[in-house]
Amino acid sequence: MGTTDIRTGYRGAQRVIAVVLPFLVALGLAALGDTLTTATSVLVLVLVVVGVGAAGDRVAGVLAAVSSGLWFDFFLTEPTGQFAIKDPDDVEVVVLLVAVGVAVTEIALWGLRQQARAARRAGYLDGVLESADLAARGGVATAQARRRVADRIAEVLDVDHCRFVPDAVPPLGAAALHRDGSVQRGGVAVDVDREGMPADVETCLAAPSGGGHFRITASTRVARPTREQRRVAVLLADQLAPGASASDED
Numbered sequence: 001m002g003t004t005d006i007r008t009g010y011r012g013a014q015r016v017i018a019v020v021l022p023f024l025v026a027l028g029l030a031a032l033g034d035t036l037t038t039a040t041s042v043l044v045l046v047l048v049v050v051g052v053g054a055a056g057d058r059v060a061g062v063l064a065a066v067s068s069g070l071w072f073d074f075f076l077t078e079p080t081g082q083f084a085i086k087d088p089d090d091v092e093v094v095v096l097l098v099a100v101g102v103a104v105t106e107i108a109l110w111g112l113r114q115q116a117r118a119a120r121r122a123g124y125l126d127g128v129l130e131s132a133d134l135a136a137r138g139g140v141a142t143a144q145a146r147r148r149v150a151d152r153i154a155e156v157l158d159v160d161h162c163r164f165v166p167d168a169v170p171p172l173g174a175a176a177l178h179r180d181g182s183v184q185r186g187g188v189a190v191d192v193d194r195e196g197m198p199a200d201v202e203t204c205l206a207a208p209s210g211g212g213h214f215r216i217t218a219s220t221r222v223a224r225p226t227r228e229q230r231r232v233a234v235l236l237a238d239q240l241a242p243g244a245s246a247s248d249e250d
Contacts, residue, residue, distance in 0.1 A: 011057055018052045018064035026071035030080070041076050042093055046100055053104035061108070065101020069094040120229075149240050150214055153205070153233045157225040159197060159218040164240075166212040170204035177205040177216065181230035192230070196222035207237040 025048050029041045045068040053061035073083055077090040085091050146164040154162035170176065175185040175198040183190040185198055197203055197218040205214040214237055225233075 011060070014052070014055060014057050014060045015063055018057075018060040019067045021052065022048050022064055022068040023071050026068070026075045030075035038076065038090075038093075042072070042097070045072055045097060049097060049101040050104050053101050054108045058105050058109060061101050061105025062098075065098040068101070069097045072097060146240065149207075149236055153214055153216065153236050156229050156232050156236065157197065157216060157218075157223060158229075159216055159223045159225075160220050161217040162214050164207065164212060164214050170213055170215075171202070174201050174215070175203040177203050177230060177233065179231075179234050181227040181234065183230070193224055193226070196224045205233060205237050207240045209238065209240050 022045060025044060026041075029036060029044060049061070049064045049068050052064035055061075070083065073085055073090070073094055074081065077085050077087065079086070085094065150162040150164050154160070173186075175183055175190060177183050183192050183197065183203060185201070190198060197216065199219050199222070203216040203218070205216060207213055216233075
């Protein structure tokens with residue numbers, strides 16, 4: 001089973017739990033009868049919604065919120081055992097349950113995005129430091145250093161492949177990644193955020209110290225690296241130590 005299948009199965013299980021758990025909790029609260037106030041029951045259901053929504057699955061969070069509202073209506077409001085609400089205050093409670101579920105899920109998603117962004121930036125820094133270390137170590141073969149930097153560039157840009165070419169002249173028709181992170185093809189700027197990296201031609205990134213350039217391939221899928229990622233790629237290329245001759249390449 002692949003990673004995608006596992007992730008899909010996990011999300012499916014999450015969503016089933018999001019529907020079933022509020023039902024079980026509401027049923028348990030109803031069994032306690034008058035020993036619990038309506039406010040306490042609502043807070044318990046809110047905790048259920050928050051717990052599901054904190055996982056960061058938008059669909060699961062909404063399902064938990066809607067399920068909690070429905071079962072609160074069915075088990076804990078008059079008339080019980082029916083999907084009907086007579087008290088306007090209970091209507092407000094149901095609406096708030098749904099609103100809390102949506103809000104908590106969105107906050108969780110925002111937090112996960114910030115965490116992922118921080119992790120990517122830490123990875124970029126590790127890549128630059130590693131490349132600088134390779135450049136500083138005299139015992140590292142030129143070809144090996146070039147391959148390591150090329151692999152890092154491909155990883156940062158999330159493209160198919162990157163290779164170093166010990167030739168200062170890029171091929172005709174190739175796109176170019178410039179120092180400011182912009183990409184141009186035939187003198188025309190490419191909107192990478194919308195269109196992605198050029199897929200039908202290679203994109204060249206100059207490595208001034210290395211005596212050549214990197215050729216970036218993004219042909220099997222649409223790669224949309226941010227400007228920040230593209231500038232990190234430029235910085236990685238700058239870390240390449242002065243190159244040797246073409247015979248050093250494998």
